[in-house]
Amino acid sequence: MKGITLIELLVSISIIAVIATIFISAFSTFRENSQLSEAQSAIIGLLKDARSRTLSSQNKSNYGIHFETAKAVLFKGDIYNSADASNEPYFLPTAVQIGAINLTNGVVDTVFTRLLGTTTASGTVTISSKRTGGSFRVITILGTGNAQ
Template sequence: MRGFTIFEIIIVIGIFIALAAAGATPLLFLKNKNALVNAAERSVSLLSAARTQTLSSENAARYGVHFAPDRAVLFKGTSFNANDPENEQFFFGSAVENAMVSLNGGGTDVVFKRLTGETDGYGTITFRLKKDPTVTRIITVERTGVVSTE
C-alpha cells in the first residue's frame, strides 16, 4: 500500500506549527520594538513642535508636552489642561508605556519659554516595552530646550 499514515501526517503538521511559531516570535518582537521607536520619535516630534511654536510666538503663547503612561499631549499654555479641545494627543499603543518621567522639579510637563526656547522641565523620559521592560528608549530634554533620543 502506498500513502501516508495518520501518524506521519500529524508529525508533518507538528513540524509546520513549530516552524511557524519560531518564525512569528521574532516578527512580533520586531513589531513591538518598532512601536517603541515610533513612540519615542513621535514624542520628540511633539517636543520640537512645542518649542518651535513657542519660539515663533504662535498665538502669543507658550507650548508644552504632557507625558502620561499611555500618551504624550502637546498643549498650549503654561500648564496642562486635560479638557482643552486644542490638545494634540499621541497614544503610544498597547505594546509601549512611558515607564518614567524624571524632570527637574518633578512633574510630567515640559513647557518652553518664549524668546529662548529653554525649559525648567529638563530631564529624561523613558519608554519601554510592556512585555520586555529591559527594552527602552530614553528622551533627554536639555535645559536649553534641545531634545535628543537614545
C-alpha cells in the same frame, strides 16, 4: 506499502509548529520595536513642535508637553489644563506605554521658554513595551530645549 504513517504525520506537524512559533515570535518582536520607534519619533516631534511654536511666539504664548502613561499632550501656556480644547494629544500605540518620567523636580510637564527655547524641566522619558517591558526607548530632554 503506500501512504503516510502516523509517525511521519506527527513529525511533519511538529516541524511546522516549531517553524510557526519561531516566525510568530520574530514578527511580534519586530512589531514591538516598530511601535516603540514610531512612538519615540512622534514624541520627539511633539517636543520640537512645542519648542518651535514657543520660539516663534505663536499666539504670544509658551508651549509645553504633558506626559501620561498612554499619551503625550502638547499644550498652550505655562500650566497643563486637561480641559483645554486647544490641547493636542498624541496617543501611543496600544502595545506601548510611557514607563518612566524622570524630569527635573519629579514633574510630568516640560514647558519651553520664549526667546531662548529652553525648558523648565529636563530629563528623560522612557517608552516601553507593555508585553515584555524589556524593550524600551529613552527620550532625553536637554535643558537647552533640544530632544533626542
